[in-house]
Amino acid sequence: xxxxxxxAGDHALGLPAEVVEPEGPVAQRxxxxxxxxxxxxxxxxxxxxxxxxxxxxxxxxxxxxxYRLSHDCISLCIQAQNNLGILWSEREEIETAQAYxxxxxxxxxxxxxxxxxxxLDPTECFxxxxxxxxxxERSKRFEKVYTHNLYYLAQVxxxxxxxxxxxxxxxxTLKRQLEHNAYHPIEWAxxxxxxxxxxxxxxxxxxxx
Numbered sequence: 001x002x003x004x005x006x007x008a009g010d011h012a013l014g015l016p017a018e019v020v021e022p023e024g025p026v027a028q029r030x031x032x033x034x035x036x037x038x039x040x041x042x043x044x045x046x047x048x049x050x051x052x053x054x055x056x057x058x059x060x061x062x063x064x065x066x067y068r069l070s071h072d073c074i075s076l077c078i079q080a081q082n083n084l085g086i087l088w089s090e091r092e093e094i095e096t097a098q099a100y101x102x103x104x105x106x107x108x109x110x111x112x113x114x115x116x117x118x119x120l121d122p123t124e125c126f127x128x129x130x131x132x133x134x135x136x137e138r139s140k141r142f143e144k145v146y147t148h149n150l151y152y153l154a155q156v157x158x159x160x161x162x163x164x165x166x167x168x169x170x171x172x173t174l175k176r177q178l179e180h181n182a183y184h185p186i187e188w189a190x191x192x193x194x195x196x197x198x199x200x201x202x203x204x205x206x207x208x209x
Contacts, residue, residue, distance in 0.1 A: 019114060022067040031072055034063035035125045038080050050087055057084050074111045075142050076122045078104045078149060085152050094159045101156055104149045118142055140180065147176045167198050 041056030068077040088097035118138035154169035177183035
């Protein structure tokens with residue numbers, strides 16, 4: 001429904017004014033419920049039940065609204081918005097997908113600027129303290145989430161025929177995959193060669209591989 005889309009301005013578009021941590025039992029309960037809603041949403045999308053998936057992901061974002069820039073919630077929020085971006089892409093509503101994905105990118109950038117520490121991964125929400133992830137593993141997972149965001153944005157810009165912007169995001173994705181050692185060599189090489197051809201055709205040879 002229209003009020004659940006990113007144009008509603010409550011959970012997707014627009015950056016939070018400040019970092020609010022989910023302190024206290026009520027806030028922590030909201031975060032745990034958001035994690036459950038997220039996993040339900042992803043499960044529905046994986047089984048091609050897009051409407052049900054959307055409903056759960058939107059509920060997830062509503063629960064996180066106040067805390068979406070916090071250490072405990074930022075990764076979950078970005079992952080929920082990324083999945084909504086994918087969902088709307090599958091519906092061929094590319095501009096709605098773009099809104100969610102650009103919001104994720106902006107949230108990542110604001111979090112890294114204002115907080116910066118590796119955030120909690122959603123998988124940790126129900127784990128005892130002694131089983132929580134290391135800072136290094138948290139950072140690795142969060143950066144992977146952001147790399148996926150850039151990859152999805154590249155696809156969206158390609159669909160919108162914003163080819164130079166798509167190439168820029170594809171370049172950023174490939175660069176990050178290489179830096180974080182998170183890639184399949186053959187697939188990466190094919191994508192890099194394709195991107196190089198684009199820049200050669202555009203006479204941007206200095207950016208080519």
